[in-house]
Amino acid sequence: MNKKWWHDKVAYQIYPKSFLDTNGDGIGDLKGIISKLDYLKELGIDIIWLSPIYKSPFIDQGYDISDYYSIAKEFGTMEDFDELLSEAKKRNMYIIMDLVINHCSDQHEWFRKALADPDGEYADYFYFREGKNGNPPSNYRSYFGGSCWEPVPGTDKYYLHMFAKEQPDLNWENPILRQKLFDMVNWWLEKGLAGFRIDAIMNIKKDLDFPDFGPDGPDGLSGCWRMIESVDGIGELLDDLKKNTFEKYEAFTVAEAFNLNKSELNKFIGENGYFSTIFDFSAQCLSDGKHGWYDSPDITFKKWRETIINSQLDVQKVGFEANIIENHDEPRGVSRFLPEYARNADGTKMLGTISVLLRGIPFIYQGQEIGMQNAIWKSVDEFNDINTIDQYYIARKAGLNDTDALAACSKMSRDNARTPMQWDSSKNAGFTNGTPWLKVNSNYKLINVDTQEKDSDSVLNYYKKLLSVRKSDEYIETFTYGEFIPAYENTETVMAYYRVFNNKRILVIANFGKDTATVPVEYSFKHIILSNKGRSSLPTTSISLESCEVLVLECDN
Incomplete structure (x- = not known):
């Protein structure tokens, strides 16, 4: 494998709107991010991913871009x-x-020109299609609910939007549009940007016949993703994108690529793949409901362990994935992947250790390093997220009462990750001296950066040690390029794996159970690299782990 500059890096996602507000308008800003660069450097961060900061009407929190060349x-x-x-x-x-290039905002100049002349040049930047017998061109349901087709005023045409109606899909079959997108990408890279996180990129290839699919819900519609999954040819578009942009700058690219077939991994993240890496969403997908959040299944430990292990084994043959516990589109990982008894500092450290030391690029989401958790939501009116509100009404239509529909949304809402960053115990968690755009989690006086910086045993200070270990001269090659080998898979509550590279073998082992777990030693140990409970004596014949205990051990090999 050719070594790349990003292989051994640790990334941190900032959701700018909720990070730090410096001008009192209740919305985080770039000056706030600048003021916290030293905090992130001390944490051990190399790459910072900013969620969208482009000019936008913010129908979908900036993922509806009205000007790709302007800062909001x-x-x-x-x-x-x-x-x-x-x-x-x-x-x-x-x-x-x-990088949001599957769609733009309906306020973008291109779309305004398309609406002004539905038969003109700019209409072909989008998907304008005539209806069928007074109905939309096909029976697709958008990701946010309702038809994917919106009428074009004054015509018998509709335009396609796979997300909100204010987010018209861009027509990647149009070479003029593609070149304009490539020019924009290169403009940012010329400015000194190191790369992009690429949003919803699997949606750019459409079946231009837009065939109907069998209904999969009581609304008589079919999920638009079924069309995406049935069409071939996305590789040509992705290769075109890479060769005309990223490749020229040795840019780091991480793609949001759901529903990827394992056989396609090499094309996406192999030596000559379309992207540097893609996110591993396999664990997050375990809570996908058949009809929505209201029938989302609970995640069992054994299924979660099996999923992580299988994903690691599949990917290490090919390239690198980006490992996450949470992001701006997911609820908080502590509240999702840990049972209630483990939603404490020890459990949070344990979950972080298992994730950060996997093979791949660790992505930490703002607040993860202090163990931020899901908020308590008292009414649907408290939510801001367009998807959450849609899911609430889907649950109500399915027969759930207000309490149960709210509970489903409280568990799964993206707004759990978007509540303001908890900096200290002062008003609004130190995020703003104004009125925050979204409510602050009520636990901010217990969980915040200021308190944890002063506590040597805090989650924050543990994360600093964890990232320092991963990037240390002694272990950086093992944790970057080392093979992932699962261990103790036949246990009820233990998640464990070895990382092996050249003459080093390291065991990462954790007990997710409520009771003590004991396993036999497979290799003798020479050093405790990391312990979340301050253990100092090396295991000899067996390893006994308390509930929520994690150990990182160097083996004699």
Whole structure:
């Protein structure tokens, strides 16, 4: 494998709207991010991913872009962004941005021109199609609910939107549009951007016949993703994107690529893949309901362990994946993957250790390093997320009462990850001296950066040690390039694996159970690298782990 500059890096996702507000308008901004670069550097972060900061009406929190070349005034100015790039570079840190090129905003100049002339040049930047017998062109349901087709005023045509109706899909079959997108990507890379996280990229290839599919819900519609999964040819578009942009700059790219077939992994993240890496969402997909959040299954430990192990074994033959516990589109990992008895500091450290030391690029989401948890939601009116509100009404239509529908949304809502970052115990968790755009989690006085920085045994200080171990001269090659070998799979509550590289073998082992778990020693040990419970004596014939205990042990090999 050819070594790349990003292989041994640790990334951190910032959701700018909720990170730190410096001007009192209740919305986080670029100056807030700049002021916390030293905090992130001390944590052990190399790459910072910014969720969208482009000009936008914010129908879908900035994933509806109205101008790809402008910074939204809510976040600051292009001068602020240039300062962020400069300050990050001084600290040997890299900035990547969200790249949203499956769709844009209905306020984008291209779409306004398309609506003004539905038979003109710009209409072909999108998917304008005539209806069938007074109905939309096909029976697709959007990701956010309702038809994917919105009428074009004054015509018998409709335009396609796989997300909100304010997010028209871009027509990647149009070479002029593609070139404009490539020009935009290169403009940012020329500015000094290190790369991109690429949003919803699997949706760019459409079946231009837009055939109907059998209904899969009581609304008589079919999920639009069924069309995406049935069409071939996305590889040509992705290869075109790579060769005309990323490849020229040795850019780091991480793609959001759901529903990827294992046989396709090499094309996506192999030596000459379309992207540097893709996110591993396999564990997150375990809570997918058949009809929505209201029938989302609970995640069992054994299924979670099996899923992580299988994903690691599949990917290490090919390239690198990006490992996450949570992100801006998911609930908090502590509340999702840990049973109630483990939703404490020890359990949080344990979950973090298992994730960060896997093979792949660790992505930490803001607040994960202090163990932020899901909020308590008292009413659907407290939510801001368009998807959560849609899921609430899906649950009500399915027959759930208000209490049960709210409970389903409280468990799964994306707003759990979007509540403001908890910096200290002062008003609004130190996020803003104004009114925050989304409510602050009520536990901020117990869980915040300031309190944890002063506590040597805190989750935050443990994360610093964890990242320091991963990046240390002694272990960086083992944790970057070392083979992943699962261990103790036949146990009820133990998640364990070896990382092996050249003459080093390291065991990462954790007990997710409520009771003590004991397993036999397979290799003798010479060193405790990390312990979340302060253990100092080496195991000899057996390893006994308390509930929520994790150990990282160097073997004699």
